[in-house]
Amino acid sequence: MPNAKISGTGFFVPPKVMTNHDLSQFMDTNDEWIQERTGIKERRYVENGASTSDLAIPAVEMAMERAGVTKEDIGLIIFATSTPDYYAPGSGCLLQEKMDFPTIGALDIRVQCSGFVYGLSVAQQYIENGIHKHILVIGAEVQSTAMDLSTRGRDTAVIFGDGAGVAVVSASHDDSGILSTHLHSEGKHCRELWVEAPSSGVTPRLNQEILDEGRHFLQMNGKEVFRHAVTRFPQVIMEGLDANGLTPEDIDLLVPHQANIRIAQMIQKRLKLRDDQVFSNIHKYGNTTAASIPIALCEAMDEGRVKKGDLVVFAAFGSGFTWASAIVKW
Ligand code: UT7
Numbered sequence: 001m002p003n004a005k006i007s008g009t010g011f012f013v014p015p016k017v018m019t020n021h022d023l024s025q026f027m028d029t030n031d032e033w034i035q036e037r038t039g040i041k042e043r044r045y046v047e048n049g050a051s052t053s054d055l056a057i058p059a060v061e062m063a064m065e066r067a068g069v070t071k072e073d074i075g076l077i078i079f080a081t082s083t084p085d086y087y088a089p090g091s092g093c094l095l096q097e098k099m100d101f102p103t104i105g106a107l108d109i110r111v112q113c114s115g116f117v118y119g120l121s122v123a124q125q126y127i128e129n130g131i132h133k134h135i136l137v138i139g140a141e142v143q144s145t146a147m148d149l150s151t152r153g154r155d156t157a158v159i160f161g162d163g164a165g166v167a168v169v170s171a172s173h174d175d176s177g178i179l180s181t182h183l184h185s186e187g188k189h190c191r192e193l194w195v196e197a198p199s200s201g202v203t204p205r206l207n208q209e210i211l212d213e214g215r216h217f218l219q220m221n222g223k224e225v226f227r228h229a230v231t232r233f234p235q236v237i238m239e240g241l242d243a244n245g246l247t248p249e250d251i252d253l254l255v256p257h258q259a260n261i262r263i264a265q266m267i268q269k270r271l272k273l274r275d276d277q278v279f280s281n282i283h284k285y286g287n288t289t290a291a292s293i294p295i296a297l298c299e300a301m302d303e304g305r306v307k308k309g310d311l312v313v314f315a316a317f318g319s320g321f322t323w324a325s326a327i328v329k330w
Pocket of ligand 1 (some may be wrong): 221226
């Protein structure tokens, strides 16, 4: 039975930088508050109508080149996003068409911040069962157009940004690869972090009242999300480590979903990890939801932070609530 390993990574962020100071032109906020509460200095925003599948294209090209594979080698497109181009069809289908892939399967995953780890888990099953040799796992988001850039939306708007990250997951016959994935959800908290409209339960799906009340924007109960995140992250990391007979000391690099620097610091403290065991790039990109782990992974690799034989851990928590971890031997 082959292992499923990450054979190449890529990422892309749009060139337009939106600093904390820039945001303070639209809303009552300031650089000091945002940095102190979140660790974020700036994030990227799309321009000129670029959509989620557009952002994914350069990231896919980079990941495939680094993995040494062509479009014909890919067996399945897994596209994790909470901000798809359209309500239907999924962004995976759009990417297939835009990049002229063969008529392979294209599967969108809608579990928000946990999307990349869920995607890895699905890819792992297809690779280990011998069905596909190479699978694209994409995390891409255009969050900027879902933000209420007025003072009403400031607690949420300052956090999120746009970007795309990709991993090619390939069959391998050495001892490297994904050792385990653990996925969770708890839908009773769905309204703590959600985009209410458009909704299939409302006719018409969008109306002036919804727009006036801002119910089409991403809405978040930050305190409640924070409270659950600091419990679920360490829990699901320990679940993954325990399943493999490992401890936090064995981790060479934890690449957590980049939600808030204070959440990452609490995970680090809880698991007694050293600074060099935890990767962070939230200051540059904010929270890019499903894209944040693959962007961070790609940057960590480019900085030489991931070496052959290393134990790398991914963990995510977000809207749903959903949370997940993956334990990977490099
Ligand atoms: O992927 C998962 C996604 N989400 C998260 O991980 C988010 C988790 N939650 C958080 O990161 C934090 O809850 C926030 C950063 C969103 C907020 O931090 P907080 O420490 O929980 O602040 P708060 O909501 O309690 O607000 C404190 C104060 C309030 O003013 P008063 O009532 O004390 O006068 C807010 O109105 O800060 C005010 N405030 C702001 N001030 C300046 C809220 N947003 C802003 C802002 N700029 N952008």
